[in-house]
Amino acid sequence: MRRDPATTAQPEAGPNTRSAAARGNDDFINLGEIIAVLLEYKWLILAIGTFAVLVGGVVAFVSTPIYRADALVQVEDKKSAKGGLAALRDVEAVLGDTTSVAAELEILRSRMILGRVVDRLNLTVQAQPVRAPIFGAAFARRYAGLEPAPPMFGLSSYAWGGERIRVERFEVPEGMLGMPFLLQVGQDGGLALHDEEGGFVLDARVGESVSANGVSLFLSELVARPGTKFMLTRQSQQQAISQLRERFEARERGSSRVRGSGVIELALHGDDRAALVTELNEILNAYVRQNVEYRSAEAESTLAFLEAQLPELKGQLDTAEAAYNEYRQSRGSVDLTLETQSVLRSVVEADNEIVALQQKREELRQRFTSEHPQVIALDAQISRLRNRRASFEGNVSRLPETQQVALQLRRDVEVATALYTNLLNSAQQLRVARAGTVGDVRVIDSAVTAQFPVAPRKALILLLSGVLGLLGALGTVWGIRALRVVVEDPQTIERELALPVYATVPASKAEEGIERRILRGRGGKGELLAIVNPDDDAMESLRSLRTTLHFALLGAESGSVLITGPAPGVGKSFVTKNLGAVLAQAGKRVIIVDADLRKGHINKAFGVPRGLGVSDYIMGKATLEVIVKPTAVENLHMVTTGLIPPNPSELLMHPQFANMLAALEDRCDVLLVDAPPILAVSDAAIIGRMVGATLLVARAGRHPIRELEQAVKRFEHGGAAVKGFVFNGFDTRRQRHRFGYEGYHYQYKYKS
Incomplete structure (x- = not known):
């Protein structure tokens, strides 16, 4: 790698080689770089975010509330x-x-x-x-x-x-x-x-x-x-x-x-x-009604079964009471002992439970088969109760015969009485349920509607639209940066093209204001950054270029310098006119030749009329003394384009143009020639063979590295060599970026 003295003198242009630590930092997220990119695209981010919020507001306005x-x-x-x-x-x-x-x-x-x-x-x-x-x-x-x-x-x-x-x-x-x-x-x-x-x-x-x-x-x-x-x-x-x-x-x-x-x-x-x-x-x-109707229907079905059982149980009760009374009359008053009464209670309870379970089983058999789990569970319980009752029968057999008969008759009476009473009570309850007065559900709170809608949540819509808009804006910026793989750092040029960057010129807002006034026709004589704002950072960089320009002319046959760029709008004319001014302020005799015979406008910055110039001299319509015009800057003269010709390339190839440059070199210390962009037209390649050195002006964030490489090759194919670059429009807030290649296309038209 070559180290250029001009770049070492500039604090904003880093060295040609980097340390291992600096290379290692490329693997980490650079917060300063991110902030610089966001500031560069702040208006795009704001526009996308605002549009997203507006869309969210429209959605919230037209959405139907639920x-x-x-x-x-x-x-x-x-x-x-x-x-x-x-x-x-x-x-x-x-x-x-x-x-x-x-x-x-x-x-x-x-x-x-x-x-x-x-x-x-x-x-x-x-x-x-x-x-x-x-x-x-x-x-x-x-x-x-x-x-x-x-x-x-x-x-x-x-x-x-x-x-x-x-x-x-x-x-x-x-x-x-x-x-x-x-x-x-x-x-x-x-x-x-x-x-x-x-x-x-x-x-x-x-x-x-x-x-x-x-x-x-x-x-x-x-x-x-x-x-x-x-x-x-x-x-x-x-x-x-x-x-x-x-x-x-x-x-x-x-x-x-x-x-x-x-x-x-x-x-x-x-x-x-x-x-x-x-x-x-x-x-x-509807729900309450169906619940009551279901309970009433269920009660009706069960009541029909019970009413069919009641007469039979009543008959069994009457028969049991008659048999018991007849036995007591025939045997006299038979009193049960305490032991017999205890056995009687146990047997009666077991018989009541068995009969009740059997009735329940018959009720279930109306709805289910004998293999249903509930029916099987009832059968198992009935079997256990029967085994229990069998154990009570053993106790009964040990009693005297009179007590045994009285106990059995009394048992039949109590069992029949309990069953008949229970079924009678159940039938009465079911008659009430059948009347529709009983249900398992009740309404606690009737329906009421909330005052405010539950959806859509407008505040949330606006918040989400803002967040999505911000994410969309960041994604757009990322896409632009990913597709626009351009050179943002002068070190990329030195590393990829092995050519020195003689100066890194920061972006100047003062120059942007001057350019706008000149284009609107409001710029006066001497409307030049080197004059109106000599302390601007861009002028300090051009002063360093003035110092290092000597190295660019070493070994050159002439002292003239061609300044051009790969594409329009890179600031080549800005560099030419302000470099000429700082050279003149240093005591050098400087002549600027506006060789852009298509769109030349350097004369506006000096307040000099176009008048007779390069084209007029080549065609023999003016002499050298006439076309060299003084400017407001001492020691600085310029040659305007003159009449815009229809065939600028052919005119520049005329031997008279080379003679003009040679004659102008004898009249000054430094001759600066401003030419059209090399990738747009071939004029710069023609002039490059006639000057001592060629400098290409590249603008930060404008060119893929392949575009600059193509510009250098154009000069080489034309028989000229590029000495180095001037890196213009550098954003000092942004750290270095890494980019690749993207396609490019320019149009450079005649100006009538």
Whole structure:
């Protein structure tokens, strides 16, 4: 690698080689580099972020608000006493006959409940006013007038708020279920119904039932302006139930520690606050009604079984009492001993339980087979009770014969009495349940709708849109930087092209202001950065270039320097005119030749008219004394382009142009020649063969390294050599970047 003395004198241009530690730092994220890139693209980031927030605001404005209505229902967690044997708690424990909340949740979501709601509220018919696209629904929601809103933007066929419609009946053929129909209000209050293809179906009026073409329609209310359109749709019951189920939620309320609370929370979502309360209350009513109806039907079934058993048990009780009384009369008054009474109680309890379980088994056999788990459990318990009773029989056999007979007869009386009494009480309870006064559920909280919508969350939408906009902006910047693989550091040029960078010129905001004033025609004589702001950082860099220019001319046959660039807009003219000024301020005799015969404009910076110049001298229309014009800077003269020719390349190849450069070199210490970009036209390659040194001006963040390499090759192919580079527009806030190659294309046109 070559080390250039000019770059070593400049603090902003680093050395030609780097230490191992510096190379190692490339593997880490450079915060300063990131901040510099963000500052460079701050307006793009701000624009994308603002646009994203605006889009989020529009989405939040037009989004339909979704409300939530909720209610509470309690499901009693108790034994099913309606089964006919409320006194037998041990049997119920075996059967597990308790109310299941999970089952109740499924019942709430079933077609049985939701279908009743759909039929009662006529949810199979949907009637909505036709709104204007995008913003129509948003404007209609915010209208609070009692009468229909006037049309906006002259769109009278759309509904803008305040419209009401109630369809009592809308019947269509089965093939038209789900098909939208268009209902338009006429000027005289009449209504015209059309199908989705615009075909006429029927005429109607509010309060009149009409039928035509297989369609039947009856409207009880309609408030709308003439010309307003409504969309009518008749769905199947299954479709309406599915839509209602999608908006409906049911879950058991309770914490993770407390389960089985028996309280069910119901919720319904939708965009109509008033309709939500009506629909959810109807779900509650349908659920409570079916629960009572189910309990009444269950009681009716069990009661029929019990009423069939009561006469038989009454007969058994009468027979047992008669036998016991007859035995006592025949034997005299027979008193049972304490031991016999104890055995009697045990036998009676066992017999009562066995008989009760057998009756329960018969009741279950009406619904289940003998292999059902509940029936098998009853059989096992009956078997255990029979074994227990058999042990009591052994105790009875040891009693005197008189006591044995009295005990057996007394046992029959008590067993029959207990069974008959229990069944009689159960039958009375079931008669009450059958009357519909008993249910397992009760409504704790009726339906109520929240004041504010639960969705969309507008603040969250705006926040997310801002975050997504920021991420999108950063992604865009990353994409631009990834695609625009350009040279940002002078060391890249020295490393890749093995050519020295004689000066690194920082970007100058003062120069940008001067250029704008000159282009607007407001720049005066001496409007030059070297004069109006000599302490600018860019001028300090050009002074260092003045010092090192001697090295660029070593071994050259002439003292002239060509300054050009790979492409337009890199600042070659800025470097030429200000370098000439600082050389003149140092006491050098300097002549600047504006050889850009297509778009030359250096004369504007010095306030010198174009007049006669290079083209005029070559064509023999002016002498050297005439074309060399003084400037406001002492020791600095310039030669303007003169008349813009139609064939600049051919004119520069004329021997007279080379003679002019040689003659001008004899009149000055340094001759600076400004030429067009080398990649745009071939003029610079022609001039390069006639000067002592060629300097290429490269702009930071503008060129891929392959573009600079191509520019150097153009000079080599033309028989000239590039001595080095001037790196212009360097951003001192940014650290070095690593880039690659991207394609480029320029146009360089004649200026009339």
